[in-house]
Amino acid sequence: MKRITFWLDFISPYAYLAFEHLPQALEGLSYEVEYRPVLFAGLLKHHGQLGPAEIAGKREWTYRQVLWQAHVLGIPMQMPAVHPFNPLALLRLALAHGPNRHACETLFRHVWRGGADASDPARLEALRQQLAPVRDPASDEVKHALRQSTDDAIAAGLFGVPTFAVDDKLFWGFDALPMLRGYLQGDPWFEQPWREAARAAAASPIKRVRG
Incomplete structure (x- = not known):
């Protein structure tokens, strides 16, 4: 049985789609999943990038594309009232509870179903009471755990979410699920x-084109 590490941030619509579609995408295969909340903004900062929702034009396209993909797959999805938003409270709540599938499902659906404000204090408090975490989400212990998870993700070579790690391989993005299935099937x-792709990347250093 293969072990999949699913790196995620609840702010990402692609991570939500991947989470919801994963059982269907890998149906019939033997695997187990470890869910690892990570601060996507920390990955972006490390690599000097902007998120899709921070780029004019790409932001609107991203929202349309994810809603279309949800429509095609029959996954309930509505844009939250505010996006992007600060996901720290949700990430810390996941870690305080223990990020199993139930907790992640509850948190993803808090954001991506119903169209409400994911950061609304009253909704967050109701969510905390519903999950009843074993640790205090505001504790230094939980805050450190999130920082460590983000550092671990960077050390593992992550640059975005969702990312699925299996053995020594990383599969990035919702659209990588068929590729992940292919690997699990051998x-x-x-x-x-x-390996050829890795050699090509190593032989062609990234160069910035100046206009």
Whole structure:
């Protein structure tokens, strides 16, 4: 049985879609999932990038695309009243509870179903009471756990969410689920082309084009 580490942030609509669709995408396969909340903004800061919702044009397209994908897959989804928002309270609540599938499902659906404000204090308090975490989400222990998780993600080579880690391989994005399935099924493609892509990337350093 393969172990999948699912790196996620509740702010990401693609992470929500991946979470909801994962059981169907991997139906019939033997695997277990470890859910790892991570601060997406921390990954972006480390790599000097902006998130999709921070770029004019791309923001509107992203919202349309995720809502279309949800429509096609039959996944209930509504944009929250405010996006992007600060996800720290949700990430810390997940870690305080223990980020199992039930907790992550509750938190994702808090954000991506109903169209309400994910950061509304009254809703957050109701969510905390519903999950009844074993640790205090505002404790230094939980805050440190989130920082450590983000540092671990960066050290593992992550640059975005959702990311699925299996063995020594990372699969980034909701649209990587078919690729992840192929790897879990033992597709021989991963023996040669996977390594060729790595060699090509190493042989062609990133260069900034100046206009």
